[in-house]
Amino acid sequence: MFSLVTLFVLFVFQPFGTINDTSSYKILRLSGYGLVTFVALLLSGFIEIVLLRYDFYKPLRIMLISGLYILICALFNHAYFVVAFLGKWHWQNQMLFIVYIFAIGAFPLIFMYMLNRHASQFSIDETPQPQQNKQSETLPLELEQITLVGDNKSDAISIALEHILFIKAADNYCEISVYDGHAIQQTLLRISLTRLLKQLSINSAIIRCHRSYAVNVAFIHSYSGNAGGLQLTLKNTPIPVPVSRSYVDNVKAALLLTPSAC
Structure with a gap:
């Protein structure tokens, strides 16, 4: 050009x-x-x-x-x-x-x-969003509830997708960290991370960033590290979220941090 x-x-x-x-x-x-x-x-x-x-x-x-x-x-x-x-x-x-x-x-x-x-x-801002009040300045505004079902069909939770900070896999469970505007809460669901993410829509803001982690890109505040691996800092929590080498490009592309031409 x-x-x-x-x-x-x-x-x-x-x-x-x-x-x-x-x-x-x-x-x-x-x-x-x-x-x-x-x-x-x-x-x-x-x-x-x-x-x-x-x-x-x-x-x-x-x-x-x-x-x-x-x-x-x-x-x-x-x-x-x-x-x-x-x-x-x-x-x-x-x-x-x-x-x-x-x-x-x-x-x-x-x-x-x-x-x-x-x-x-x-x-x-892919979709128009209503006016927000001061109490919800740090939260995504679409509060549509989604039901996540575990391996045991009777084990299910309903949650606002936009409140999910990140998901951590441990053994056969997924620990879902949720910020409701006041505090962070963890919810356990017996299911693998791979099967859990398949229940989300293809254009969901929650993306996989590690073998054991998925993160809501709307809550990412900053990152540190290099192509060998990143550490994500999220809003509203001091807990770092790792990004493994194989997911670095996907996370950066989602955040638009680096040019994608090369």
């Missing part, structure tokens, strides 16, 4: 003095900027994936990664400018290319930010 935007700006508006180039192969030379921009973005994306493995201050990480993209694209484009046009490197021109890349990239950056922001809001 960035490469196409670069070519569109160069071909249509011909900024930065390119309009004065009267050579017959000007379009071909300008096309080189799209190619080097594409290569620079591939390299920047790889470095971004490496940086996302480290857990540090999120605003700093956003600024660092954004600056990284601009700097690498500026270096690659200036290098192409030196080879194709200028013939020698000048640091003043390099600084100008940083400004050029920022100016050209500002519009697609803003567009992608707004798109991701909208996607994040849509994933959280």
